[in-house]
Amino acid sequence: MTLPFVAGMVLFLVLPCIAVLGMAFTDWSLGAREFGFVGFQNFEVLFGDRTFRQSLGNTLIFAAIVTPVSVAIGLWLAVLVEASVRGRAFFRSALFLPVVSTTVAMAIVWEFLLHPTLGPVNTLFAALGLPRQGFLADADTVLVTLAMIGIWENAGYVMVLTLAGLKSIPSDLYDAGAIDGVDEGWSRFWAITFPMLGPTMVFVVIVSLLRSLRTFDTVAALTQGGPRGSSEVLLWTIYEEGFMFFRVGYAAALTVVFVVLLLVITFVKFRVLDRAVHYG
């Protein structure tokens, strides 16, 4: 009964993982006649490489913008949506729509909205007397622009995950708070809601962090790492090295670094989940 699953896992997970680890220590390039083991050379080249450092830096900056901002907005939205039954279903769905819709298609819509000359956003800027922006076309603004699209996509997701956490806060806590004079607005939020949401929030932060570190679709669709590498992110670099330049050994080394980064964060998530189970 477990045979088909196990066979699939061995074929598409276990063997490829071993292969990637092996390839990372070779200088294999697709089409090359021969290749050999080169030890840690790929990793040495990697950490000295300008593109890789820029890519790692961009990825971390992107995650450092998207994660806190989308978590803060998503949390705020969840509290507001939960505050009253009126319109709750509508607000939840309207704010969740960006999560469901095809990222690549919506990226193309964003590209048009942010077009330097024709885009409605720049038309609006001009009408308000603000300077037109290059957004995706400008090396100085491209990463921040991609991050804004990332926030647009992730805030609704954070909201929904947080709503689930809010539901599990017992209402007697709010009743007790009301007796003690903590009965509305921000004081109630900081005294009761936020501390009770602790494990949920850590979980949501980590999920958002993992999602933003894996960003690929908007970069592939809109900027391909440009202009001049200013939107180069790790997954795009792996894609370029492995599947456009076919430098297999080098791309495998990149993959190993990328996966190690994700694994470290995932382990933190599982520890948090464990604790949430024990005390929740």
Next chain:
Amino acid sequence: MMGHTVRLAVLAVFVALSLGPFIYMLAFSVKSASEIFSGSLGLLPQSTEGLLNYPRALAAEPLLRYLLNGAIVCAGILIFQLLFAIPCAYAVAKLRFAGRSVVFGLVLFGLLIPIQATALPIYLGLAGVGLLDTYTSLIVPFVASAFGVFLFRQFIKTIPDELLDSARLDGCNEFSVVLRVVAPLTLPTATAFGIFSVVSHWNDLFWPLIVLRSPELNTPPLGILAFRSAEAGDRYGELMAGTVIITAPLVVAFLVAQRRFVEGLSLGALKG
């Protein structure tokens, strides 16, 4: 009362930001080229000429074919995922057999490793057996879903053993226990998992971009990219009509079954 007004005002602003791109996509999909170039911000088209954007987009690019490809690939992936995951989850949850902990270890390992980690060797393997650029290459890497086994195991553990025993007393072997007793009970889990799986694979760009070369096999995300390059960037009305067509199936499905979508996609957070 004051609090309610503020709440509604803040939510209205965020709803406008959230829905803005969708509204503009729809609005510009029915505007003529001249109107778009005039740089107007109005949402309603000034003439009906822009309605022709839809037939033009459909004539310029086989968008419906791309939707069909998306449906074939997602259905193929989901059917195999369910066929492989439910029996395996049942075995791990309810049966004692040698290697049970090894199988569960595989499941946990699978939860940790994203497709991007294994893409390179899987690509080379598929190239080796001549399967690149086929429906098979789009489906086969995803048929064994560790996340699926994990979810179904959680649920199947809650099925009372008495129920399974009485089925066995009625002469069911383990396979018909799975087919007749367990599988029907998993329907709510299967729905949530199905929505998660279909949405992720329908929207996926990374893997199709790697294995596909033939335009006629394009999945929806690749298809809309192909349409954009073919349009060479100045027929925005048609391009917006194309994005409406490509995003419509999931958006409509979401509007029909909002609660289930929210459930299914929230589950995905467990996977990371």
